[in-house]
Amino acid sequence: MSGREFFTALTVAEALAGFRPARRTRVESVAREELLHRVPAADVLAPHALPGFARSTVDGYAVRAADTFGASDGLPAYLELAGTVRMGRAAEVAVPAHGAVAIPTGAMIPHGADAVVMVEYTAETMPGTIEVTRPVAPGGGVVGADDDVPVRGVLVPAGRPLRAPDLGLLASAGVSAVPVHARPRVAILSTGDEVVPPDTQELTAGQVRDATASALAGLIRDAGGDPVYAGIVPDDADALIEALRQALAEADLVVISAGSSVGARDETATAVAELGKIWCHGLAIKPGKPTMLAECDEIPLIGLPGNPLSALVVFRLVGVPLVWRLAGCDQPPPQPRTRARLTRNVASQAGRLDVIQVRLDQGPDTGLGAEPLHGPSALLSVLARADGCVLVPEPATGLDGGTEVDVMLYA
Amino acid sequence: MSGREFFTALTVAEALAGFRPARRTRVESVAREELLHRVPAADVLAPHALPGFARSTVDGYAVRAADTFGASDGLPAYLELAGTVRMGRAAEVAVPAHGAVAIPTGAMIPHGADAVVMVEYTAETMPGTIEVTRPVAPGGGVVGADDDVPVRGVLVPAGRPLRAPDLGLLASAGVSAVPVHARPRVAILSTGDEVVPPDTQELTAGQVRDATASALAGLIRDAGGDPVYAGIVPDDADALIEALRQALAEADLVVISAGSSVGARDETATAVAELGKIWCHGLAIKPGKPTMLAECDEIPLIGLPGNPLSALVVFRLVGVPLVWRLAGCDQPPPQPRTRARLTRNVASQAGRLDVIQVRLDQGPDTGLGAEPLHGPSALLSVLARADGCVLVPEPATGLDGGTEVDVMLYA
Numbered sequence A, B: 001m002s003g004r005e006f007f008t009a010l011t012v013a014e015a016l017a018g019f020r021p022a023r024r025t026r027v028e029s030v031a032r033e034e035l036l037h038r039v040p041a042a043d044v045l046a047p048h049a050l051p052g053f054a055r056s057t058v059d060g061y062a063v064r065a066a067d068t069f070g071a072s073d074g075l076p077a078y079l080e081l082a083g084t085v086r087m088g089r090a091a092e093v094a095v096p097a098h099g100a101v102a103i104p105t106g107a108m109i110p111h112g113a114d115a116v117v118m119v120e121y122t123a124e125t126m127p128g129t130i131e132v133t134r135p136v137a138p139g140g141g142v143v144g145a146d147d148d149v150p151v152r153g154v155l156v157p158a159g160r161p162l163r164a165p166d167l168g169l170l171a172s173a174g175v176s177a178v179p180v181h182a183r184p185r186v187a188i189l190s191t192g193d194e195v196v197p198p199d200t201q202e203l204t205a206g207q208v209r210d211a212t213a214s215a216l217a218g219l220i221r222d223a224g225g226d227p228v229y230a231g232i233v234p235d236d237a238d239a240l241i242e243a244l245r246q247a248l249a250e251a252d253l254v255v256i257s258a259g260s261s262v263g264a265r266d267e268t269a270t271a272v273a274e275l276g277k278i279w280c281h282g283l284a285i286k287p288g289k290p291t292m293l294a295e296c297d298e299i300p301l302i303g304l305p306g307n308p309l310s311a312l313v314v315f316r317l318v319g320v321p322l323v324w325r326l327a328g329c330d331q332p333p334p335q336p337r338t339r340a341r342l343t344r345n346v347a348s349q350a351g352r353l354d355v356i357q358v359r360l361d362q363g364p365d366t367g368l369g370a371e372p373l374h375g376p377s378a379l380l381s382v383l384a385r386a387d388g389c390v391l392v393p394e395p396a397t398g399l400d401g402g403t404e405v406d407v408m409l410y411a
Helices: A012-018 A165-171 A212-222 A237-252 A264-273 A308-326 A380-384 B012-020 B163-170 B212-222 B239-251 B262-274 B308-326 B380-385
Strands: A029-033 A060-063 A076-086 A099-103 A113-117 A122-125 A129-132 A154-156 A177-181 A185-191 A226-233 A252-256 A277-281 A293-297 A301-303 A337-342 A353-362 A369-373 A390-391 A403-407 B027-031 B062-064 B077-084 B100-104 B115-118 B124-125 B129-132 B154-156 B177-181 B185-191 B228-231 B253-257 B277-283 B293-295 B297-304 B337-342 B353-362 B368-372 B388-391 B405-408
Touching: A060 A076, A060 A129, A113 B100, A154 A165, A165 A293, A165 B212, A165 B308, A165 B380, A185 A212, A185 A237, A212 A226, A212 A308, A226 A237, A237 A252, A237 A264, A237 B308, A252 A308, A264 A277, A264 A293, A264 A301, A264 B380, A293 B115, A301 A308, A301 A380, A301 B012, A308 A353, A308 A380, A308 B163, A308 B353, A337 A353, A337 A390, A337 B337, A369 A390, A369 B228, B012 B277, B012 B308, B062 B077, B062 B129, B100 B380, B154 B163, B185 B212, B185 B239, B212 B228, B212 B253, B212 B308, B228 B239, B239 B262, B253 B308, B262 B277, B262 B293, B262 B297, B297 B308, B308 B353, B308 B380, B337 B388, B353 B380, B368 B388
Parallel strands: A076 A099, A185 A226, A185 A252, A252 A301, A337 A369, B077 B100, B185 B228, B185 B253, B253 B297, B337 B368
Antiparallel strands: A029 A177, A060 A099, A060 A113, A076 A129, A122 A129, A277 A293, A293 A301, A337 A403, A353 A369, A353 A390, A390 A403, B027 B177, B062 B100, B062 B115, B077 B129, B124 B129, B277 B293, B293 B297, B337 B405, B353 B368, B353 B388, B388 B405
16 A cells, blocks of 8 residues: 555545555454355365265266176176175275176275266166166266365365355365454444434434444445444544544444534544544545545544445445455455346436446336436435446446446345 | 145246245344344334435535525625524524525524525625525425435335345434344254264264255355254154154254265155155256255255255255245345356256356456366365356257356355
């Protein structure tokens, strides 16, 4: 990260590329059953090969492949039944030349065999004699002892959030715990003389409940973080500095949902500048322009716009990748998207990213439509009603109705 | 659901459309901070209008719009400054004719005013006199008292999992808890003489640790369910019936990861038929054909193929929608997808859905490529390495390399 301070509006792409705090959360050992979506701090290696022994992939007879060469319906191979392999046991019998051992799917290949012929191509024509009507190649019907993962092979890689199949792979290798990055603690500090806690039953005139903090907590959880409410601070420089100091002491990332007025925003910037370095103040995005990115003693800090919708739009684009990064993950899970046609024109201004909330509607024969939702950006209900958003890139001056667009879906 | 029993292979679409158990989980009240992705059992209505009072959306002056009509740089309107509105307080002063009251963004519109003119179009040319150089329309710069949500309006709808902005909307209305469907309890029953618990340190020859149960638990959690390990049952009819009976008694859905051999699968079917009605046995899908759908005393049951990869492929397509449905949700959150080009041909058989695991690769100038991952379907590592899968629909007999396909991404 550059040490310079920028006070001009950056594009969102510039901010994402440039604001890359070095901080990572500490590493902790987490039990397998709690590992879903956690980020391994190092590659986890297989303590032994998987599956660990050669297994049959079909129900049939373990054989020497060479004994089946040329077998056909007209000229079957005849093999002597030498025994049966039981599931979950060592094969007690070896396969001799011109012999066959009955074997179910998943059982251990007996010594001497190098293939399994499927039961569909066999018949026990006489007791103890197996007729084989198709040849099987060496290795056919067999998974090798290390075909799934070799010993010391990578079971799950560092830096990618664990998914359901990874948990299965860890289980099959007997790995009961994995070192992962701790969930980033994200302190949420709300400001504003008008803002009161959400559980306030009776409001006095001019008061509003804190909506942004609860919504941010949801986005933080979705990004694998641990939201921590750091309280609501009145528009007072000293109170703000003190609250910030406390939040910084116990968080990996601090998010301030700043006051909505210009005066309140200036006060926030002054307080942050007191404690750290402002890296950029202003993003070329609508809604969300009055966004601040800063670093205070290596703790990154995001100052969000005062209105809830703007704050959430910015946090989704800028904050969510940062939460993942703090946990050692540079490739967050994929964002759901869909293609749809705009149902009407949207205006946008060249030079900034316009984020348009849309509702999806399946037309009778026009395909999936994306209807832009209007209304003042102050309205949280617009975001709750939206199925997703369309990003109108910086160079564009609007999009025509009918244009096929990429919709970022809210999950 | 039809009372008939089918033993022919259904398509996945037929199974999803036809196997629709009526069961829903009980309703419980959950605190707002724990509501993310939970499914409301009924629409939640706003106890009062939101924002609850008319607010300014800009920093500026509250005015009577008519007093600004015709104002321009050449011919400004001059208004008398009558006071200031403070954030979070009732406006103490009304706006008289030809008057203006200073107001920050988010503050309460004072009586008498019907618009707010932005500070950018004003100047305090003399103390107490505000010069306005642009007209503002009635309602300009104002959010009405019920513009966000009217009283008794729907804050969040029944049946859709709650997202982060919904939590904000609930907070702004002071709703501290919501009745939601309980997380579906999904019992996972593993079978097979070869299967041992994942924390078994030393394996004897022929044994494998239970990989499927841990991976299924991850998919169940992702679908908002609560996985319950119901143990590992040997391939024994009586033991299986007894274990099934116990699992059915305490679950909303039972998933059996059945034995992999034909014999073990037959045994599972026999046990299930003893306790309920088999709705279909066999899906036209690869991997995953030996899938069973059943209902036992109104508890749905899925019998999965024995091999872990097949089991997970089927559970993702058939089980995940079922878990959501049990929680009262018919529209699961969107599945991440992307378009990519197949890097080589894939074979498939007409009449069945082929599920191809792929790894994505960003080519230098060929765009995003989807590389089919080969290997026996027994290998869980294939699924862990995959970024997603491609569904080759039933009528197709394969897809050519270079074809643009829709990749279901694993998140």
